Amino acid sequence: MAHTALNDEEIKEYFDTPDELDQKIKTLADFIRNAKHFVVYTGAGISTSAGINDFRGPTGVWTARARGFVPPTPTVRNPEPTLTHMAYVELMRNGYLKFLVSQNCDGLHLKSGIPTNKIAELHGNSNCEACAKCGKVYYTQTRVNQYEHKTWLTGNKCTVPNCNGRLRCTTVAFTQSMPDVCLDKAIKESKMCDLSLCMGTSMRVSPACELPSMNLKSGRKKMVIVSPTGGGKSTLLDILADRKDRRNCTGEVLLNGQHRPAQSVFRKMVGYVVQDDILSGTLTVHENIFFSANLRLSYTMTHKQRLARVEEVIEQLSLHSCANTRIGTEFKRGVSGGERKRTCIAMELVLSPKILFLDEPTTGLDASTACDVMKCLKNLSRNGCTIVFSIHQPRQSIFELFDTVLLLSNGRIVYLGPSNSLHTYFIDHGFPYRESNNPADFVLDLLIQEARNDRIKTLYEAYLNSSMHNLMINRLKDISYDSNNARVQEEQPFRNIASDLFYVSQRTLRNAIRNSALLAWQNAVAIILAVLTGLLYYQLPQTIGSGVQNRLGGLFFVIVNQIFSTATALEPFIKERALFIHVSIG
Numbered sequence: 298m299a300h301t302a303l304n305d306e307e308i309k310e311y312f313d314t315p316d317e318l319d320q321k322i323k324t325l326a327d328f329i330r331n332a333k334h335f336v337v338y339t340g341a342g343i344s345t346s347a348g349i350n351d352f353r354g355p356t357g358v359w360t361a362r363a364r365g366f367v368p369p370t371p372t373v374r375n376p377e378p379t380l381t382h383m384a385y386v387e388l389m390r391n392g393y394l395k396f397l398v399s400q401n402c403d404g405l406h407l408k409s410g411i412p413t414n415k416i417a418e419l420h421g422n423s424n425c426e427a428c429a430k431c432g433k434v435y436y437t438q439t440r441v442n443q444y445e446h447k448t449w450l451t452g453n454k455c456t457v458p459n460c461n462g463r464l465r466c467t468t469v470a471f472t473q474s475m476p477d478v479c480l481d482k483a484i485k486e487s488k489m490c491d492l493s494l495c496m497g498t499s500m501r502v503s504p505a506c507e508l509p510s511m512n513l514k515s516g517r518k519k520m521v522i523v524s525p526t527g528g529g530k531s532t533l534l535d536i537l538a539d540r541k542d543r544r545n546c547t548g549e550v551l552l553n554g555q556h557r558p559a560q561s562v563f564r565k566m567v568g569y570v571v572q573d574d575i576l577s578g579t580l581t582v583h584e585n586i587f588f589s590a591n592l593r594l595s596y597t598m599t600h601k602q603r604l605a606r607v608e609e610v611i612e613q614l615s616l617h618s619c620a621n622t623r624i625g626t627e628f629k630r631g632v633s634g635g636e637r638k639r640t641c642i643a644m645e646l647v648l649s650p651k652i653l654f655l656d657e658p659t660t661g662l663d664a665s666t667a668c669d670v671m672k673c674l675k676n677l678s679r680n681g682c683t684i685v686f687s688i689h690q691p692r693q694s695i696f697e698l699f700d701t702v703l704l705l706s707n708g709r710i711v712y713l714g715p716s717n718s719l720h721t722y723f724i725d726h727g728f729p730y731r732e733s734n735n736p737a738d739f740v741l742d743l744l745i746q747e748a749r750n751d752r753i754k755t756l757y758e759a760y761l762n763s764s765m766h767n768l769m770i771n772r773l774k775d776i777s778y779d780s781n782n783a784r785v786q787e788e789q790p791f792r793n794i795a796s797d798l799f800y801v802s803q804r805t806l807r808n809a810i811r812n813s814a815l816l817a818w819q820n821a822v823a824i825i826l827a828v829l830t831g832l833l834y835y836q837l838p839q840t841i842g843s844g845v846q847n848r849l850g851g852l853f854f855v856i857v858n859q860i861f862s863t864a865t866a867l868e869p870f871i872k873e874r875a876l877f878i879h880v881s882i883g
Contacts, residue, residue: 325494329393332492337388338509340400340498343381349403351497378409381496386410396486400498400505402468407436417483419505421468428455430462480764483508484771499717504768506715522687522703523737529708530687531656537685538569538654565593568645570655570686574637575876577804578626579811582619582640584804586610589644591800592880596793610647614639614673628814635666639673646677653677655686664692671695693735706744711756714765726759805869819865826858 313321329335341351386409388394397416399406404424406416413436418425426435433455453464483505487493493509522530535541537550539560550557557563576585590603598606611620616639624640625631632640638658645653658674659667671691675698678684688695702719704712712719720730720739730739743752760766809816834851838844 328492329388329494332393332490334395334486334490335388335393335492335494336396336398336486336490336509337385337394338398338400338493338495338498338505339385339406340496342497343379344376344401344403344405344497346379346381347376347403347405349376376403376405378405382406382409389415395490398483398486398505398508400502417479417486418467419469419479419483421466423466423468425467426453426464427467428457428460428462429465431455431457431460433457433460434467435464480504480768481771484768502718502721504714504764506718507768522685522705523689523691523740526689529705532708533705534654534656534685534687538567539563540569565648566651568648568650568653570638570641570645570653570658571879572656572658572660573875574641575879576624576637576640576644577808577873577876578624578629578631579808580804581621581623582616582632582636582643583607583611583621584807585624585640586643586647588800588804589880590647592797593648596796606647606649610643613646613677614643616640616643623811633666634662635669638662638666638670642670642673642677646682650682652683652685655684657687657689659688659691659695668692668695671698674698690741691737693737696735696737704740704744706753706756709753709757711744711753711760712740712765713760713769722763722765726756808869815865815868819862823862830854830858 341349345351382405385394385397385406389397389411395415397406397411399416399418400420402418402420402423404422406418407413407422407425422436424436427433428435435453455462455464487508495509498505522533532541536546539550539557543560552558552563552566558566577588580588586607587603590607594603594606611617616636619632619636622636623629623631624637642653642655642658653674655674658670662670674684674686678700696716699716702712702714702716703710704719712722714722716736720734720736723740723743724730728743730736743756830851834847837847837851
C-alpha cells in the first residue's frame, strides 16, 4: 500500500513494510465490513498497470512536462481492466461497495462490469458517445481496442427515430463544466456514505477533491480568506461573524441551513480573535483566560467547572509552560508573541464556540511562530471546531496547512476550493506557475500587478463558469432546503450584572496592585505635595485679614491638586477600552 507526499508536480511514493501492510489491510477490511454505505473514489493511478500513464506519478504526464521531457503518448492498445478494477466489481457484487466515483475517462470501470447506475464518471468516458440533441448515451465498451482522446463531435448520428442528432464525446477537458446529472449523483452518494476510500488519485482536481469530505459532520475544517490589501477579507469576516450592523448588509448568512439567530445569541456561539492582541499585561496567561471564562460563560457554571474548562483549553493550545507567566507590558517583557496570540485564541476557545473567526492571526509574527500558530489552529479544526480566518501573504509551509481557500479581489470571489488544487486551477486557465513559487505569492501577484482590473474580471468570469462554482451552488441549495439540518437553539444567554461587576473590579484591583511603579509614583507625589503644602502654610498668623486669605489659598491649592491627581484614574479607561469593547461585543 503506497503512501503519497504532496509536491507541486510529482507524487513521491514510499511503501509500507510487509507487517505494516498486513495490519492496514486487516483494518481496512474491518472498516469495509462494518460500513453501511461504502463509496470509492478512483483516479488515473489504478490504470497504470493497464498501460495507461497517470499524471503525477514518476512517469506521469505532468511530471514529464515539469522536467522538460516529452510527455508519454496517451494511446494504449487493447487496455484491459486491472485487478483493482475487478476487486471493485467483487465488492459491489457482495454488497459492500455501494457506489464508485471515477475521475478516469478510460472506460475500464464499465468494461470490468460496474453497472452504469452505480458509477459517476466525472470526466466522462472516451469510449462513450451521447446525442447532443436528445441525450441518448451509446456505450462501445466491448469494441474498444485503444484508449485515445477524441474530438468533441464524433461525426456519428443518433439512431433514435426523428432525432438525427449529432453524437459528441462525453470526456470533460480542463476548464469545462461537468454534466450536472453526473456531478449531482456523485454529491448525493458522497453525502450518504459513511466510509470513503480514495485510490490512485492525488485528490487535487476540483470538484472531485471535495467529494470525499462531504460525509463529514459539521466542523473539522479550516477555511482561510486570502486577498491583497483592500480586497475585502476583513469586511467579509466581520459580516460572517455578525460584527457589522445588520441594517447595512444585504444577503443571507445561514447556520446549519437555517437563518442566523438573533445577534445576541449568535455572538455567544462564535469566537472572534482580532488582529491586535487584546490582553491585560499585568495578568498571567491563566488569569486572562480565566477572566474571559468568568465574564462570558453562563453564571450557572460553578467555579470548579470554569476552572476545568480553562485547564482544558490550556492543554489544547500547549500553554502549560507559560500559564503562570505574566503577559507583559511596554516596560516589562512577558510571554513571546506566539504565546500572546495563542492566549488570545484561548480566551475565545474557552467559550466552546462552534465557529472560530480570526483576523490575520499571523500579523506581526516571525515565520516560525506563525507556523506554530497555524499548526495549533489545524489541531483545533480536527477536534470539531470550524476555523475561518483571513491572511495576507502566508509562507508555503503555512499554506499547505489550509483545507479550503477563498480568494478575494475587489470584493469578488475568484477562487473557492481546496488549497492543494489552487495552482492547478490557475494553470488550467492559462496562468503559468513555476514549481519554485509559493502558491500564495503566485495568486497574490496575479491580483496586484498592473492592469489587474482586466485580469480580475477574467478570473471572476472563469470562476462563475467553473464546475467549482456549480458545486458550491448545489451545496448551498442542499443546505438551504434540507429539513434534517439541526436547528440553532435560540436560548437567551445567561447574564448576571452583579457577578460581571465583581470580576471586572477584581481584575482592575489586581492590575493596580501589580503596577507597582505607577502605585509608588502616585503615593510619592501625594506625600511630596503634602510636605510642600505644609511647609508653605506652616505657622500662618491667626489674623482675620492675611490669615484667612492665606488659608483660603491653601484650601484652593489642595482642592486643585486633588482634582488633577484624579486624572491618573483615566489611564485604565484608555488602556482597557479595546478590551472592554471586545468583551462586550462577545
